[in-house]
Amino acid sequence: MSELKANCPSCGGSVVFNAGSSIVVICPYCRSAVARTDRGLEDLGKIAEVAESESPLKLGLKGVYRDARFELTGRAQMRHELGGTWDEWYATFSNGWVGWLAEAQGRFYLTFYQPMQAGTTLPTFDGLQLGEIIAQIPAQSPLMVQERGRATYAAAEGEIPYKLTPGEVFEYADLAGKNNAFATIDYSIDPPWVFVGSQVILDEIGLGDAKPVKREARDVAATAMSCPNCGGPLSLTAPDQAERVTCPNCGGMLDVNNGKLKYLKTLRPPENAPSFVAPIGAEGAFADGYKYKIIGAVVRSVTIEGIKYYWHEYLLYNSMIGFRWLVHSDNHWNFVVPVNPADVTPPQYIVKLQTATYNGKQYRVFQDAMAVVEYVKGEFYWRVEQGETVRAIDYVKAPEMLSQEISPNEINWSLGTYMPVADVEKAFGISDLPKPWSVAPNQPFTGRFYYTWGMLPLIGLLLVAIVMLPMTSITRTAKNQQIVLPEFTAPPPTGGPGQIQFSEPFDIKANSNVRISVQAPVSNSWADIDVDLVNDQNQEIESVNVPVEYYSGTDSDGSWTEGSTSSDATVSSLPAGKYTLRIEGTWQDWQKPMPIQIKVEQNVNRGVNFCIAFILLLIMPLLGIMRKLSFETARWKDSMFTDSGSDNSDDD
Amino acid sequence: MLKKLYLVFGMGVIALYGTASWFGWEVANSGSHSRLGVPFFYSGFHGGK
Numbered sequence: 101m102s103e104l105k106a107n108c109p110s111c112g113g114s115v116v117f118n119a120g121s122s123i124v125v126i127c128p129y130c131r132s133a134v135a136r137t138d139r140g141l142e143d144l145g146k147i148a149e150v151a152e153s154e155s156p157l158k159l160g161l162k163g164v165y166r167d168a169r170f171e172l173t174g175r176a177q178m179r180h181e182l183g184g185t186w187d188e189w190y191a192t193f194s195n196g197w198v199g200w201l202a203e204a205q206g207r208f209y210l211t212f213y214q215p216m217q218a219g220t221t222l223p224t225f226d227g228l229q230l231g232e233i234i235a236q237i238p239a240q241s242p243l244m245v246q247e248r249g250r251a252t253y254a255a256a257e258g259e260i261p262y263k264l265t266p267g268e269v270f271e272y273a274d275l276a277g278k279n280n281a282f283a284t285i286d287y288s289i290d291p292p293w294v295f296v297g298s299q300v301i302l303d304e305i306g307l308g309d310a311k312p313v314k315r316e317a318r319d320v321a322a323t324a325m326s327c328p329n330c331g332g333p334l335s336l337t338a339p340d341q342a343e344r345v346t347c348p349n350c351g352g353m354l355d356v357n358n359g360k361l362k363y364l365k366t367l368r369p370p371e372n373a374p375s376f377v378a379p380i381g382a383e384g385a386f387a388d389g390y391k392y393k394i395i396g397a398v399v400r401s402v403t404i405e406g407i408k409y410y411w412h413e414y415l416l417y418n419s420m421i422g423f424r425w426l427v428h429s430d431n432h433w434n435f436v437v438p439v440n441p442a443d444v445t446p447p448q449y450i451v452k453l454q455t456a457t458y459n460g461k462q463y464r465v466f467q468d469a470m471a472v473v474e475y476v477k478g479e480f481y482w483r484v485e486q487g488e489t490v491r492a493i494d495y496v497k498a499p500e501m502l503s504q505e506i507s508p509n510e511i512n513w514s515l516g517t518y519m520p521v522a523d524v525e526k527a528f529g530i531s532d533l534p535k536p537w538s539v540a541p542n543q544p545f546t547g548r549f550y551y552t553w554g555m556l557p558l559i560g561l562l563l564v565a566i567v568m569l570p571m572t573s574i575t576r577t578a579k580n581q582q583i584v585l586p587e588f589t590a591p592p593p594t595g596g597p598g599q600i601q602f603s604e605p606f607d608i609k610a611n612s613n614v615r616i617s618v619q620a621p622v623s624n625s626w627a628d629i630d631v632d633l634v635n636d637q638n639q640e641i642e643s644v645n646v647p648v649e650y651y652s653g654t655d656s657d658g659s660w661t662e663g664s665t666s667s668d669a670t671v672s673s674l675p676a677g678k679y680t681l682r683i684e685g686t687w688q689d690w691q692k693p694m695p696i697q698i699k700v701e702q703n704v705n706r707g708v709n710f711c712i713a714f715i716l717l718l719i720m721p722l723l724g725i726m727r728k729l730s731f732e733t734a735r736w737k738d739s740m741f742t743d744s745g746s747d748n749s750d751d752d
Numbered sequence: 753m754l755k756k757l758y759l760v761f762g763m764g765v766i767a768l769y770g771t772a773s774w775f776g777w778e779v780a781n782s783g784s785h786s787r788l789g790v791p792f793f794y795s796g797f798h799g800g801k
Contacts, residue, residue: 549755550755550758553755553759554755554758554759554762556759556762557759557761557762557763557765557766558762560762560763560766561765561766561769564766564769564770564773565769565773568770568773568774571773571774572773572776610776611774611775611776612776613776613778613780669780669781670778670780670781671778671780672776672777672778672779672780673775673776673777673778702776703776706778708778708779708781709769709772709773709777709778709779710769712779713765713766713768713769716765717762717765717766720758720762
């Protein structure tokens with residue numbers, strides 16, 4: 101490092117340029133930005149002291165990146181045109197590199213100047229399109245324009261490696277790529293400078309130890325103030341990041357400018373909007389393992405077919421993590437985290453369905469509407485306005501909802517995860533939250549078990565049936581005999597006794613069903629045969645009735661037949677033993693004898709037990725599938741997009 | 753809880769099916785003289801009509 105000691109041209113105090121790369125040093129006595137030029141030192145003007153922030157970083161911290169040691173030698177604080185500030189720390193490396201470590205909302209981005217090849221032309225600031233891939237910038241993955249905006253050099257300290265002019269407004273664009281790739285285009289210079297790097301965590305760059313000290317200390321930090329409108333007390337939970345706060349006493353919206361409050365207007369909640377159900381200040385532990393505090397709440401709405409639909413968004417804050425959202429809509433809850441836009445594959449039409457892909461998952465478009473801020477309460481890290489409008493597109497894959505918000509200068513993606521009411525109640529330690537009455541766009545279906553794992557018994561039944569098949573389905577004929585029932589001498593009375601014959605004895609085996617088949621030479625007539633299976637050992641009887649009838653003829657439609665010349669009856673298994681058939685019959689042509697062929701079989705596979713078991717086990721999976729279909733119908737009925745992918749917002 | 757109950761029920765149905773198949777018990781379509789009126793198990797009916 102080449103050290104240069106000089107006197108401040110403004111106050112005469114001693115200033116030191118420690119790093120050879122330093123162009124500007126902030127005079128520690130008079131806060132002048134002192135630039136070294138070919139002609140000597142130049143006073144660029146006074147610059148404000150950096151606003152107190154809860155950054156874990158500070159000047160002089162030393163770290164390591166890719167085996168190169170660096171030291172934080174300077175810091176500039178930029179103010180976004182829409183409010184909010186971020187810090188840029190200048191890392192002077194021992195090998196001569198200069199890195200830019202940007203810190204915004206708890207995230208860190210380390211970038212380095214990337215010289216562009218001769219002849220490369222970047223899009224102009226005005227020509228930049230959000231979401232556009234800037235292929236001219238060499239990087240590991242394509243870089244997409246995530247944000248474009250204007251910012252002001254608001255404050256600085258230490259040494260700065262470029263000519264920082266206090267109060268200067270500059271244009272910039274932030275780009276993001278997969279795997280945390282990150283880049284910035286600085287349009288304050290012509291041609292614009294490009295800085296390429298990645299999002300980092302402090303551990304990766306040897307600054308992990310810096311993190312806990314200040315961050316833990318600020319966990320409960322709150323700054324007490326009074327409302328300039330009503331004089332009532334109010335406090336800021338994240339004073340270094342708050343841009344807007346509403347007074348809890350008078351409802352006035354206040355602008356927070358470096359801790360100075362300015363009354364803007366008094367807000368009134370919309371008449372038809374539901375009331376907030378969670379209070380500002382409530383703290384809860386969420387699924388990501390962190391405890392968050394509700395510091396702000398927003399009522400937003402979309403208008404579809406002339407009807408306004410409201411929902412609530414609670415801004416959650418944890419000093420270690422930053423900001424998250426808890427969205428409450430129709431009494432459904434979602435925990436929302438920001439996602440890197442570059443990790444989202446832009447929406448595309450797959451078989452007419454618009455889908456976006458994130459983390460390898462496809463999300464299906466649900467709604468595309470203009471979302472309006474109707475009312476706000478609490479504290480916010482941007483200059484929230486009543487009436488602020490963005491285009492909001494929601495994609496769903498339960499239990500997640502991927503949301504894209506498009507404003508003129510920024511595209512943001514976020515991922516909401518459905519939270520059952522019980523989980524929200526548990527998080528906040530309450531028990532009286534209203535219950536939902538409808539199906540949320542990303543509400544998971546909880547009855548999936550019955551048609552997934554619930555199919556296991558059915559599969560088990562099939563396996564058992566396959567195993568049992570050889571044992572139960574090899575039919576054995578126990579008796580096959582022709583028996584002639586003699587003719588009646590007089591017409592048999594209805595229900596009276598019939599002619600009786602006995603078969604020869606035969607063996608019946610245990611544990612097998614018994615089928616008795618009767619074949620009778622009936623033609624346009626009937627025969628009613630009662631068969632008793634008589635156990636020869638103990639005279640126990642099992643009786644079956646086998647009616648046989650067969651009719652045929654011809655009419656205008658042609659020939660027809662009805663019934664059959666054979667019929668059968670089956671009984672459950674009988675005790676093993678010797679049996680005799682007692683056959684008693686009556687028949688229509690009583691004047692003639694009735695020769696019948698009677699057959700006794702065992703192990704007949706009728707499948708009746710299987711069918712009954714199958715139907716029993718099918719009931720729950722079937723009900724599950726029906727519930728699922730009904731659930732999905734309810735989920736998509738409020739969508740602007742149908743299965744066919746066409747916009748059905750005009751439908752009833 | 754309901755899921756466990758359903759699985760227990762399912763296993764019960766399979767067990768009953770397997771047992772019935774093994775012992776030849778069957779929901780019969782005849783055997784009207786069963787004492788229980790359910791022609792499933794052998795009735796051991798004594799006597800005629």
